[in-house]
Amino acid sequence: MSANDTKVEVFAPAKINLYLAVTGTREDGFHNLVSLVAPISYGDVLTVERAENAFEDVLSCDDPSVPTNAENLILQASAFCREYYGITEYFKFHLKKKIPIGAGLGGGSSDAVAALRGIQALTCDALDESSLYALAEKIGSDCPLFLDLEPKVMRGRGEQLASLDKAQIEAIRRWRVLVFKPSVSISTPWAYGCMKASEGAFYTDSQRAEDELSQCLDSIAKGEQPFLRNDFEAVAFRKYMVFEPLFQSLKSLGHTPLMSGSGSACFLLYKEGDAIDEARQCILDALGEEGLLAPCAFL
Numbered sequence: 001m002s003a004n005d006t007k008v009e010v011f012a013p014a015k016i017n018l019y020l021a022v023t024g025t026r027e028d029g030f031h032n033l034v035s036l037v038a039p040i041s042y043g044d045v046l047t048v049e050r051a052e053n054a055f056e057d058v059l060s061c062d063d064p065s066v067p068t069n070a071e072n073l074i075l076q077a078s079a080f081c082r083e084y085y086g087i088t089e090y091f092k093f094h095l096k097k098k099i100p101i102g103a104g105l106g107g108g109s110s111d112a113v114a115a116l117r118g119i120q121a122l123t124c125d126a127l128d129e130s131s132l133y134a135l136a137e138k139i140g141s142d143c144p145l146f147l148d149l150e151p152k153v154m155r156g157r158g159e160q161l162a163s164l165d166k167a168q169i170e171a172i173r174r175w176r177v178l179v180f181k182p183s184v185s186i187s188t189p190w191a192y193g194c195m196k197a198s199e200g201a202f203y204t205d206s207q208r209a210e211d212e213l214s215q216c217l218d219s220i221a222k223g224e225q226p227f228l229r230n231d232f233e234a235v236a237f238r239k240y241m242v243f244e245p246l247f248q249s250l251k252s253l254g255h256t257p258l259m260s261g262s263g264s265a266c267f268l269l270y271k272e273g274d275a276i277d278e279a280r281q282c283i284l285d286a287l288g289e290e291g292l293l294a295p296c297a298f299l
């Protein structure tokens, strides 16, 4: 980028949670979690352009169902840049949307971080990495994850990120991931609300979560299918009948499907060269073409 550049295109990847334990509520009303989370090669593309002589940001999107008003985290990210970091410019954003809303794939958060990256590039790095982290955390619990674009362990409300070692990252990247999504969309606040209302029934003990996470990382390092958990499955499966039979069919084919985040997107892991045609067909039969999102890789 140079000072004269006026437009930049930024990839906004989806994420999946390979392991997700909700361990309880916090004083701030949020929940503590322990999660192994990884960005994938499937995502949105955000174009960020300087809006010369403008006095407001403009957001457009190729998917009419995406809100393009102040509710959208892209516009909140841009407003925060002006409020906290003295950026005086306004921007035109165009979003090519692929990541479904209400999927647990982190689409809205990733788009917001793409906006921060775009603004950083166009303002010649007026935002340093620690400012970006502080802004990302302010925008949403899982925003910081999208800054480094590599698998991480998440703790706290999602903002405490721990890096994996190189061998662990490489081991995760040897897996491929098939993402699929039933037509239902699940709101994250609703899913956390159900967790809270259950008075502990769906929480995992924090020590147990740490032990399982270590086992999960060990299996991945050995190239073995890891033990996976997502505590939100209990919440989603109780309300939506679509998951159980599909998961049973995939399990009977020898796969280990899991829901991502607060749902409704799900995935299964496989290795390059593994036969997944039957699994694909099973997903197509249950969900139709639109339910099969993508075979993709980890970033």
Ligand code: C5P
Pocket: 029, 030, 031, 032, 033, 139, 140, 141, 142, 156, 157, 158, 188, 189, 192
């Ligand atoms: O941080 P974010 O805006 O993504 O969170 C959306 C909602 O999900 C929060 O308002 C809160 O109700 C819930 N949440 C939670 N615990 C977390 C993350 C989110 O209770 N760790």
